Amino acid sequence: MLPTDTSTTEPILKMTGISKTFPGVKALSDVALELRPGHVTALIGENGAGKSTLVKILTGIYQPDGGNIEIDGKTVELPTAEAAQELGITAIHQETVLFDELTVAENIYIGHQPRNRYGLIDWAAMHARAAAILHGIDAPISTRTRLKDLSIAQRHLVAIARALSIDARIVIMDEPTAALSYKEVEELFGIIDRLKKAGKAILFISHKFEEVWQICDYFAVFRDGRQVGAGRLDEVSHNDLVKLMVGRDVTQAFPKLPAEIGDVVLKVDGYCHPTEFDQVSLELRRGEILGLYGLVGAGRSEVCQALFGVTRPSAGTVTLSGRPIAVRSPSDAIDAGIVYVPEERGRHGAITAMSIVSNISLPSLKVTSRRNFLRMAEEFDLARKYAERLDLRAASLSQPVGTLSGGNQQKVVIGKWLATLPKVIILDEPTKGIDIGSKAAVHAFMSQLAVEGLAVIMVSSEIPEILGMSDRVIVMREGRMAGVFEREGLTPETLVRAATGNKEAAA
Amino acid sequence: MNTIRSLLARREALLVLACLLLLAAITARFPAFSTPKNLAGVFNDTSILIMMALGQSAVILTKSIDLSVAANVALTGMTVAMLNHLMPGLPVVVLILIALGMGMLLGAINGFLVWWLDIPAIVVTLGTMTIFRGLAFVESGGAWVNAHEMSPAFLELPRTLILGLPVLSWAGLLAILLAAVLFTRTGLGRAFYATGGNAVAAVYTGIDIGKTRFLAFVLSGTVAGLCGYLWVSRYAVAYVDVASGFELDTIAACVIGGVSTIGGVGTVGGVVLGALFLGIIKNALPVIGISPFWQMAISGAIIITAVVINARGERVKGRVILRRKELPL
Secondary structure (H helix, E strand, O other): OOOOOOOOOOOOEEEEEEEEEEOOEEEEEEEEEEEOOOOEEEEEOOOOOOHHHHHHHHOOOOOOOEEEEEEOOEEOOOOOHHHHHHOOEEEEOOOOOOOOOOEHHHHHOOOOOOEOOOOOEOHHHHHHHHHHHHHHOOOOOOOOOEHHHOOHHHHHHHHHHHHHHOOOOEEEEEOOOOOOOHHHHHHHHHHHHHHHHOOOEEEEEOOOHHHHHHHOOEEEEEEOOEEEEEEEHHHOOHHHHHHHHHOOOOOOOOOOOOOOOOOEEEEEEEEEOOOOOOOEEEEEEOOOEEEEEEOOOOOHHHHHHHHOOOOOOOEEEEEEOOEEOOOOOHHHHHHHOEEEEOOOHHHHHOOOOOEHHHHHHHHHHHHHOEOOEOOHHHHHHHHHHHHHHOOOOOOOOOOEHHHOOHHHHHHHHHHHHHOOOOOEEEEEOOOOOOOHHHHHHHHHHHHHHHHOOOEEEEEOOOHHHHHHHOOEEEEEEOOEEEEEEEOOOOOHHHHHHHHHOOOHHHO | OHHHHHHHHOHHHHHHHHHHHHHHHHHHHOHHHHOHHHHHHHHHHHHHHHHHHHHHHHHHHOOOOOOOHHHHHHHHHHHHHHHHHHOOOOOHHHHHHHHHHHHHHHHHHHHHHHHHOOOOHHHHHHHHHHHHHHHHHHHHOOOOEOHHHOOHHHHHHHHOEEOOEEHHHHHHHHHHHHHHHHHHHEHHHHHHHHHHHOHHHHHHOOOOHHHHHHHHHHHHHHHHHHHHHHHHHHHOOEOOOOOOOHHHHHHHHHHHOOOOOOOOOOOHHHHHHHHHHHHHHHHHHHHHOOOHHHHHHHHHHHHHHHHHHHHHHHHHHHHHHHHHHOOOO
């Protein structure tokens, strides 16, 4: 599958010196990327390395702060998604963005339907052309089927057909295999092969090393918004890539304080879920920070959500402070002393239209009210206490949470849970998407909680955070536990190997 | 200066201003309109709308809607009027309790369907709206219950003066007070806001959003049931088409009062002022001599204006959120 004659292929796309800054975050600094026709380039990096930002720049959704983009040797501007599409750039996303209620043909031609001479949609031509494209990629799908009736793999085929219909020359695939079964992945790779033969330049983004090796010709590794390596895949080893991907300075300052590890607080045994995870067992002690590492979709959040009563496990027992507990709803979990700070602040965490006070007091209303009547003064006291502890920056506690910065919103969400005086606190990606300053504050605070005797479970996809903060680390892969590691002597390579199931790298 | 600006930025202050301007404009031509006595009459006339709009606002706060409230009024009103006609000896208090209980039951049916069958509220209440009115027809056979068929006690209660105000007005004032306490001083009230503001976050906070919506519908239905009695007794007639289209007035009062149609935002003060604003217009337009058809058009234009103002307020917020979501990490 390796290219036979790469020396003569000139890049079709050349990005140089691309930078992009968001308020408080330098997402990309001076990165470069080349894509060649008829070849697949792998883009590799941890979460937050800047891959998605680059894709968004390439598809005209973000504008870079600086840098140059060349297609066929000519400098181009990509001010809008339409402009990128006209230049032949198309992206197939993780969760393919298509329209469930429309037919396959309509999805393929949405936005550029063939017209007849009266300017109306030419349905016959649309179905005929869609069928021809689908035939070309060996996809046996009727053009009149509604998209909602297709499998995820078939949807990918439709997305690819759509890319072909606009005559794309550069196809970006953002973790296309994340939701596919083994067989579907093979089918997808068959199509990628055909796209290669048709001379398309493909950017393939994936966490899975085996796939990268199987399908890609070139690679580019991003880390912390920089390009740290690029070249031909046949010139590097698995180990080289792992090192490039994680090889940052792990001695980065993490304010982990020595906490006294006490008795077992939470014990989970043989925890199973019909679709998300299988046979998960863990023990968590007072004062301990347990890191939960794994790739996106490894089942970490799902285990935590089951512990919190959002979903129901199918088997397994949970013991809290020596007593078995049955958690049927989040309300049960809160009463028992388990709280969960979800990953997505906007969607799961804060109620942005409500004030800081109301958000913080919401799970503690039983405590702040008397005889079923809320007491505002008590709520303000509670909110003030945790706002001070978390160093929350706000003009007034009556201010709606939606008016705060991302980091401060996160503090409100954490404060809300601490106010319930939990025994176990689960933090799901606690520093995802927040600025550096707030990140350090969250880390310091997490450490402080452990010292005060709380048991902490921290789900994180950031290796430095896992290594810097955890006393112990559980690595999950595909819904199962792939390893339990003590803090001492744990290396990034060990974690990545366990999380990806990459045996060759272990050699 | 700053305090004035922040006061003006509040929906309630704007509404008070709008009501005052409206009154001033009317008074300029018809000074009699703004006498205390007439204004008290306007309030009395708007009391039912205020009560039902408050019930409706609880439902809308949870990101639902109750289209069946007017049909609830018709069915409950017809039921108590017929009971009164058939059993004139039954004390009015008992009839009021029946109205409350029946309204509560009808609201519970809505709430149950929304909660357990997970059907969108607009579909559920569109269905029950027709069913309730249909039942009113079935039980009455399409016949009217007229004033002479109702007992004097039944008719007199809403008109009875206490401290110079009719009982109907007192009912409106009591509803405002109770709603203010419920919305701002109880866990259930807070749950209304949380459920509509961010249902997922509410679940994660331990709030049962299905039960919260159910209770909002029960509340709305109970208020509508009480208003069923008040309506037929005030207008001294019960027929199938009583309060026809009134559900839209209750929704309009909420929207004008700044209750967000997507839930989670709204205040008791806003809803009351929204209802009063509509009430003033309804009472003033005939005085000015504008035909009822124009009244409907004017009410409609005001509702759209209110929605536009709401949407603009929300759009600014939306952009801030979007900007934050674009963070790549």
